[in-house]
Amino acid sequence: MAELLKANILTDVTFYRRSRLLLAFTLVFLLITALQSLPPLFMNSGVQNFNSLQQIVSTLNFFILILTAGMGLLIISSHLRNRSLKMVFTKPCRPEIWLLSAFLSAGAISLFLNIVVLGTGVLLSALWHLPVRVGLIFISAETFVASLGLIAYLILLAMVMHPAVAAIVAIIFNADLFYQFDLWTKAAIRSGNSSFALRMVERLFHSLYILLPIVYPFDKQTQNIHTSLRVLSSEWKYLVFAFGYALALSAFSYCVSLFALRKRNHI
Amino acid sequence: MIFAEDVHVHFRTRFLRRKVRALNGLTLEVRDGDFFALVGQNGAGKSTAMYCFLGLLRPTSGKVEIMGQVPELGCGLYKDIAYLPEEPHYHLYLTVEEATRYYSSLSGKRVSDKAINESLERLGLAQFKTLPLAKCSKGMKQKVGIAQCLIHEPKVLFLDEPTRGLDPLIVREFRETLREIHQRGATIVMNSHVLSEIEMLANRVAIIDSGKVVVQDELQNLLTLNQELYRVIFDANGNGAVPEYLTAVERTGHLVRAFLPKAKLSDFMEAVRTSGLLLHECSLKKTSLEESFFNIIKGEAMLAENANSRSGVSIS
Numbered sequence: 001m002a003e004l005l006k007a008n009i010l011t012d013v014t015f016y017r018r019s020r021l022l023l024a025f026t027l028v029f030l031l032i033t034a035l036q037s038l039p040p041l042f043m044n045s046g047v048q049n050f051n052s053l054q055q056i057v058s059t060l061n062f063f064i065l066i067l068t069a070g071m072g073l074l075i076i077s078s079h080l081r082n083r084s085l086k087m088v089f090t091k092p093c094r095p096e097i098w099l100l101s102a103f104l105s106a107g108a109i110s111l112f113l114n115i116v117v118l119g120t121g122v123l124l125s126a127l128w129h130l131p132v133r134v135g136l137i138f139i140s141a142e143t144f145v146a147s148l149g150l151i152a153y154l155i156l157l158a159m160v161m162h163p164a165v166a167a168i169v170a171i172i173f174n175a176d177l178f179y180q181f182d183l184w185t186k187a188a189i190r191s192g193n194s195s196f197a198l199r200m201v202e203r204l205f206h207s208l209y210i211l212l213p214i215v216y217p218f219d220k221q222t223q224n225i226h227t228s229l230r231v232l233s234s235e236w237k238y239l240v241f242a243f244g245y246a247l248a249l250s251a252f253s254y255c256v257s258l259f260a261l262r263k264r265n266h267i
Numbered sequence: 268m269i270f271a272e273d274v275h276v277h278f279r280t281r282f283l284r285r286k287v288r289a290l291n292g293l294t295l296e297v298r299d300g301d302f303f304a305l306v307g308q309n310g311a312g313k314s315t316a317m318y319c320f321l322g323l324l325r326p327t328s329g330k331v332e333i334m335g336q337v338p339e340l341g342c343g344l345y346k347d348i349a350y351l352p353e354e355p356h357y358h359l360y361l362t363v364e365e366a367t368r369y370y371s372s373l374s375g376k377r378v379s380d381k382a383i384n385e386s387l388e389r390l391g392l393a394q395f396k397t398l399p400l401a402k403c404s405k406g407m408k409q410k411v412g413i414a415q416c417l418i419h420e421p422k423v424l425f426l427d428e429p430t431r432g433l434d435p436l437i438v439r440e441f442r443e444t445l446r447e448i449h450q451r452g453a454t455i456v457m458n459s460h461v462l463s464e465i466e467m468l469a470n471r472v473a474i475i476d477s478g479k480v481v482v483q484d485e486l487q488n489l490l491t492l493n494q495e496l497y498r499v500i501f502d503a504n505g506n507g508a509v510p511e512y513l514t515a516v517e518r519t520g521h522l523v524r525a526f527l528p529k530a531k532l533s534d535f536m537e538a539v540r541t542s543g544l545l546l547h548e549c550s551l552k553k554t555s556l557e558e559s560f561f562n563i564i565k566g567e568a569m570l571a572e573n574a575n576s577r578s579g580v581s582i583s
Contacts, residue, residue, distance in 0.1 A: 007372040083356040090350040091373035094341035
């Protein structure tokens with residue numbers, strides 16, 4: 001099994017390396033980040049440098065999230081659309097292993113990128129004579145954990161729907177949207193309009209908000225870390241909780257994706 | 268070895284959701300050590316049958332077994348199975364060498380660099396090792412498929428139109444390789460439209476029409492259906508008249524090709540002796556697989572037509 005996992009992961013990493021879409025996205029994002037980081041180079045204020053560091057780390061972490069989610073989407077949709085899986089499943093390589101390797105390969109890239117971003121944060125801190133804050137480690141770890149959940153969710157979406165629809169669902173019809181809708185309908189009910197239809201809609205939005213995955217389930221609790229780059233000892237538990245959430249989401253997405261993969265005709 | 272019983276596969280079309288019967292009660296048996304050919308028109312169900320054997324497609328009903336097991340995606344059964352698909356649906360982002368290595372490594376057995384290099388060398392792919400599959404021609408992709416198929420010396424081979432897009436030299440070499448593998452005891456199931464190729468390789472043939480097996484027999488039985496005719500080729504040597512009992516007479520210059528009824532053989536020999544005709548060939552007419560195939564398919568079509576007209580009468 002280890003041999004099969006290794007073979008699949010290496011092939012998946014080759015796919016990511018050679019995907020022009022991912023490369024173009026990476027270049028555009030790095031260009032934006034580079035342009036963002038230019039002005040502070042000409043300033044000598046410690047506060048300005050700290051703000052820039054915070055901004056750059058935040059931008060790069062957002063980039064990692066988007067990129068790894070895209071990898072999860074692409075690896076599945078590309079193989080399904082190319083119908084190349086018939087070459088894999090007519091060998092003693094079970095769908096479980098192939099799917100797991102797709103998830104692990106995207107996870108490994110995410111881990112690598114998070115380490116690079118952490119290294120960049122540390123390097124910039126040293127360059128700008130800022131103390132290296134533990135918050136950088138926390139944010140990188142949190143981004144990595146969030147990316148795992150997101151990869152698994154996008155793999156699931158790509159498995160059951162067209163990649164374009166999957167991307168729309170992930171970007172627009174996500175938990176945040178339904179949270180906003182839930183708040184609006186609740187406000188409308190509180191303001192006196194308590195019709196049956198509105199109450200049903202409110203319940204629907206609330207259920208969707210609960211059901212759909214959340215990228216940062218403890219963002220309110222960890223907001224201070226992102227702004228101050230400091231971590232209180234009591235705040236590390238949120239990282240563990242987030243990891244538990246990502247693990248549960250990944251396990252659920254994996255099981256449903258596997259079911260969908262097995263149900264498909266690979267011809 | 269491979270066993271399919273009353274296999275039905277029904278699809279629904281994408282928009283109108285019309286039912287399409289890809290397989291319609293297919294029953295066949297491939298014995299251990301057979302070189303088995305599936306023959307049929309386009310859309311007859313040959314590839315669908317192969318997908319069912321490989322577990323890539325779940326039959327709507329019926330039973331499929333390979334070596335006593337029901338094939339499932341990626342199960343241990345595939346350690347001894349190799350599959351060459353009809354369409355080159357490969358991992359196009361990999362290079363020729365990477366793809367061969369990847370597919371070989373999925374078999375769960377270690378593959379040495381030497382084995383991969385030898386395999387690529389043999390198929391004339393050594394100089395294209397670093398070329399991505401996306402940039403390879405159809406024939407080259409097919410060669411990669413053949414390389415990954417043969418590297419582990421499988422016990423069962425499924426080949427879907429294996430020589431499509433290959434150059435004649437490689438076709439010949441591939442044919443020899445298949446013969447070798449078959450002689451070593453492997454069972455081979457092959458789909459092909461090239462009936463002459465099947466005649467050269469297969470020992471058993473199933474003719475599939477409208478999703479079911481119409482005939483399943485030894486190739487020799489299909490080739491010698493008609494033994495009542497001799498095929499004769501002779502030089503008329505300026506003599507315009509040929510015996511009237513010869514049929515299907517074809518003339519190319521002085522050369523005459525015709526069929527001779529078995530009962531008239533001695534008369535014809537006498538005519539040759541007396542009139543000084545130069546006889547080039549006189550052999551029992553063997554029905555080619557192509558002729559058998561057309562006769563069988565034509566017969567099936569007529570049966571279906573009759574059945575339809577009978578049911579039409581009963582309805583009215």
